Amino acid sequence: MAKLQLSLKGRALRYLSMREHSRLELGRKLARHAQEGEDVEAVLDALEAAKLLSQERFAESLVHRRAARFGNQRILTELQSHRIEDESISQIREQLSKDEAERARAILARKYHSPPADAAERAKRMRFLQQRGFSHDAIRAAIRAQETDDE
Structure with missing residues (x-):
C-alpha cells in the first residue's frame, strides 16, 4: 500500500503539534520535503499569520x-542560533538571571550528594557547571551553598 503524501502545511502542523518550533527550524524541516513549485516561506508566513x-x-x-x-x-546561545530577536533575548536574559544560582545549586545537589572533598573535586564540579553554561558568579554561589549546607 502506498504511503499517503502530506502537504507542506500538513507536515508543518504535524511538527507543530509535537512541540513548538522556530521559523528557521521548521523551514529546514519542511525544505527537505518540498516539491518543485512549493514555497516553504509562503507556508511559514501563513502559519505565522494564523498564529500557529x-x-x-x-x-x-x-x-x-x-x-x-x-x-x-x-540557553541564550541556543536562542540566538534559532535567530530569535535581540529584544526578546534581552528580556529572557533578565528573567533567567534572577534564579541562575539557585538552578546551579539544584543541579549540583542532584548530581553530587556531598560537598567536595578537596580542591580537585571542587574544580571538577566547577567545570561541570561551566560546561552547562552557568556564569562564574552562579557557579561560586552554588559551590559555596553546597559546602555550607553539609557543614
Whole structure:
C-alpha cells in the first residue's frame, strides 16, 4: 500500500503539534520535503499569520525545557542560533538571571550528594557547571551553598 503524501502545511502542523518550533527550524524541516513549485516561506508566513507559528512561544518553550538543566549562556546561545530577536533575548536574559544560582545549586545537589572533598573535586564540579553554561558568579554561589549546607 502506498504511503499517503502530506502537504507542506500538513507536515508543518504535524511538527507543530509535537512541540513548538522556530521559523528557521521548521523551514529546514519542511525544505527537505518540498516539491518543485512549493514555497516553504509562503507556508511559514501563513502559519505565522494564523498564529500557529510563534517565535515568542518557541522562545518560552525552549527556556522552559532547558532551564532546569543549563545555565543562562547556553540557553541564550541556543536562542540566538534559532535567530530569535535581540529584544526578546534581552528580556529572557533578565528573567533567567534572577534564579541562575539557585538552578546551579539544584543541579549540583542532584548530581553530587556531598560537598567536595578537596580542591580537585571542587574544580571538577566547577567545570561541570561551566560546561552547562552557568556564569562564574552562579557557579561560586552554588559551590559555596553546597559546602555550607553539609557543614
